Amino acid sequence: MTKAILTIFVLGAAPLMGCAHGGVPFSNPPAFETPQVEFDDQGRCYGRDVTPAVIETVTEQIMVQPASVATDGTVLEPAAFRTVTHQQIMRERREVAFETLCPPQLTVDFVQSLQRALKARGYYRGPIDGVMDARTGAAIRSFQRIEGHDSPLLDIRTARALGLTVLDPAQLAAEG
Numbered sequence: 001m002t003k004a005i006l007t008i009f010v011l012g013a014a015p016l017m018g019c020a021h022g023g024v025p026f027s028n029p030p031a032f033e034t035p036q037v038e039f040d041d042q043g044r045c046y047g048r049d050v051t052p053a054v055i056e057t058v059t060e061q062i063m064v065q066p067a068s069v070a071t072d073g074t075v076l077e078p079a080a081f082r083t084v085t086h087q088q089i090m091r092e093r094r095e096v097a098f099e100t101l102c103p104p105q106l107t108v109d110f111v112q113s114l115q116r117a118l119k120a121r122g123y124y125r126g127p128i129d130g131v132m133d134a135r136t137g138a139a140i141r142s143f144q145r146i147e148g149h150d151s152p153l154l155d156i157r158t159a160r161a162l163g164l165t166v167l168d169p170a171q172l173a174a175e176g
Contacts (some may be wrong), residue, residue, distance in 0.1 A: 047100035053093035
């Protein structure tokens, strides 16, 4: 299986790229980051992202000397404790790959539907303008974080969970 890697650059060329293919131009590429999208030999797209490590600071009280207690239960000397603070990795940093929408599928109409779906669930508070901007990316990231996927790049499973389906021309023809 051969793979090609496409890096989406945040430049003014995105509308021209959509016109060059004769299709509907994309809204604009995400301004919040430069995601990498890989295409497999069957035309599916996969996003790559790094899930950051989750580190927790733990503070513990460790007894260094137990209390000295008389036979009648009277505390002669209280216990002595030492405070120890250390960091603990709760989740390792990892690179994740996931199926995503191919850039030509991020049309203005699709992004507007995405924004409406996120707004209906309380994740997006901006205008329904069809622009894949930082605000839309932050809403995607917040929604996906629930499932443990911390990325502003839309996972295909998230699109389906939001009730959004992208059909390619072959699928549309088959449904006739």
